[in-house]
Amino acid sequence: MTKARVATVWMDGCSGCHMSFLDMDERLLDLADRMDLVYSPLVDLKEFPLEVDVAIIEGSVSSEEDLEKLYHVRSRTKVLVSLGDCAVTANVPSMRNPFDLDCVLRRGYEENADVNRQVPVENVPRLLPRARPLHEFVKVDVFVPGCPPSADLIHFVVSELLEGRTPELAGQCRFGA
Amino acid sequence: MKPNTAQITTLKIDGHDCGARSDETILDVAQENNIFIPTLCHIDGLQDIGACRLCLVEIKGSNKLLPACVTRVQEGMEVTTNSPRLQHYRKAILEMLFSERNHICSVCVSNGHCELQWLAEQLGLTHISVPYLHPKLEVDASNRRFVADHNRCILCTRCVRVCDEIEGAHTWDLYGRGVDTRVVSDLKQPWGESESCTGCGKCVHVCPTGALVEKGRSAGEMTKRGQFLPYLTLMREERQ
Numbered sequence: 545m546t547k548a549r550v551a552t553v554w555m556d557g558c559s560g561c562h563m564s565f566l567d568m569d570e571r572l573l574d575l576a577d578r579m580d581l582v583y584s585p586l587v588d589l590k591e592f593p594l595e596v597d598v599a600i601i602e603g604s605v606s607s608e609e610d611l612e613k614l615y616h617v618r619s620r621t622k623v624l625v626s627l628g629d630c631a632v633t634a635n636v637p638s639m640r641n642p643f644d645l646d647c648v649l650r651r652g653y654e655e656n657a658d659v660n661r662q663v664p665v666e667n668v669p670r671l672l673p674r675a676r677p678l679h680e681f682v683k684v685d686v687f688v689p690g691c692p693p694s695a696d697l698i699h700f701v702v703s704e705l706l707e708g709r710t711p712e713l714a715g716q717c718r719f720g721a
Numbered sequence: 722m723k724p725n726t727a728q729i730t731t732l733k734i735d736g737h738d739c740g741a742r743s744d745e746t747i748l749d750v751a752q753e754n755n756i757f758i759p760t761l762c763h764i765d766g767l768q769d770i771g772a773c774r775l776c777l778v779e780i781k782g783s784n785k786l787l788p789a790c791v792t793r794v795q796e797g798m799e800v801t802t803n804s805p806r807l808q809h810y811r812k813a814i815l816e817m818l819f820s821e822r823n824h825i826c827s828v829c830v831s832n833g834h835c836e837l838q839w840l841a842e843q844l845g846l847t848h849i850s851v852p853y854l855h856p857k858l859e860v861d862a863s864n865r866r867f868v869a870d871h872n873r874c875i876l877c878t879r880c881v882r883v884c885d886e887i888e889g890a891h892t893w894d895l896y897g898r899g900v901d902t903r904v905v906s907d908l909k910q911p912w913g914e915s916e917s918c919t920g921c922g923k924c925v926h927v928c929p930t931g932a933l934v935e936k937g938r939s940a941g942e943m944t945k946r947g948q949f950l951p952y953l954t955l956m957r958e959e960r961q
């Protein structure tokens with residue numbers, strides 16, 4: 545039996561969803577028998593591989609780099625999972641959205657800084673005017689809300705996907721949980 | 722007690738035969754018969770206004786969807802409280818409520834104790850398919866004990882009604898139109914400067930979301946106690 549090729553991606557999130565993933569504890573060993581983790585912030589690999597079966601994305605789309613990554617991942621992935629409230633609703637990153645981007649940057653890098661007061665422009669991706677959920681840009685196949693979703697829920701989602709089923713999550717999860 | 726001139730009516734809700742008084746609403750009768758109809762603006766003890774439209778039901782022989790909280794029962798009525806069409810509209814309404822303001826449940830004081838969030842879970846909402854508007858809205862923390870966070874308000878007007886009908890202060894009202902509507906205290910003054918507010922906190926405890934909360938609560942702490950209302954209303958009716 546060929547193993548499913550699974551990737552996890554981290555955009556504008558706090559890593560809490562990935563930590564929840566790890567909270568599956570010993571169940572990870574059972575999953576590891578059934579899938580190959582081909583890309584992840586937990587794995588040292590620079591290039592997102594071709595032909596991924598399941599890509600699980602944490603975090604909102606907040607910068608130009610996030611957006612490029614998202615399009616890239618989508619084009620190489622069969623099933624795209626939006627993991628956690630930042631990916632699903634834009635959550636905490638979106639708290640800057642009511643404000644003008646320049647004001648946000650000035651607030652963060654100038655008004656609140658004691659030394660080196662300047663907005664960085666080199667070697668950092670440019671922020672988009674607003675942090676947005678994944679599905680406002682690409683087709684998302686599975687939504688897993690929660691901040692973070694529980695390890696049990698993630699285990700259920702991944703197990704179902706590895707069995708070739710689309711997990712039915714309606715009524716099993718909520719925003720903010 | 723009010724003289725009871727109501728007659729007995731029989732109707733069908735989801736195929737069940739139900740008996741009702743003719744002055745009851747479809748929602749009253751459904752609740753008496755343990756049939757769940759989602760609601761947001763309705764709360765036991767206050768006048769119904771049919772504002773949120775979550776309680777829409779189908780009535781045999783009519784193309785229109787009618788709000789169960791303000792529709793009186795009629796003899797022989799056949800009501801359907803759940804269908805793909807109703808689910809579709811209820812979800813759409815919830816999605817619009819979420820997208821219209823800034824609901825960030827994970828950092829909201831009402832996380833885990835919120836009727837909007839709970840309903841979204843019950844109705845199986847896993848994401849919001851309309852674009853978020855992200856309006857820039859006020860948080861009024863001028864009151865000594867309470868906070869009004871307009872980012873979380875769904876304009877159900879429970880606060881307006883409880884303050885008017887039960888407390889008798891009529892501190893809250895609506896201002897503006899459409900998506901620009903806001904609840905305002907007095908003549909759009911900061912709540913802390915309101916001369917009419919008695920500080921009773923009734924509005925805070927009937928608010929279904931994290932829009933009106935007690936100060937000093939952190940995320941997930943703000944439980945609401947709305948159960949006092951039917952009791953107060955009953956006492957009042959008995960006195961009249």
Ligand code: SF4
Nearest residue numbers: 824825826829835931
């Ligand atoms: S009011 Fe309810 S739905 Fe809105 S952010 Fe708070 S918990 Fe979430």
Ligand code: SF4
Nearest residue numbers: 884918919921922924
């Ligand atoms: S605290 Fe009492 S009096 Fe003041 S606005 Fe709320 S309900 Fe009205």
Ligand code: SF4
Nearest residue numbers: 874875877878880928
């Ligand atoms: S403040 Fe609360 S009770 Fe008042 S209209 Fe808004 S959501 Fe409803």
Ligand code: FES
Nearest residue numbers: 771773774776790
């Ligand atoms: S509960 Fe009936 S319209 Fe809101």
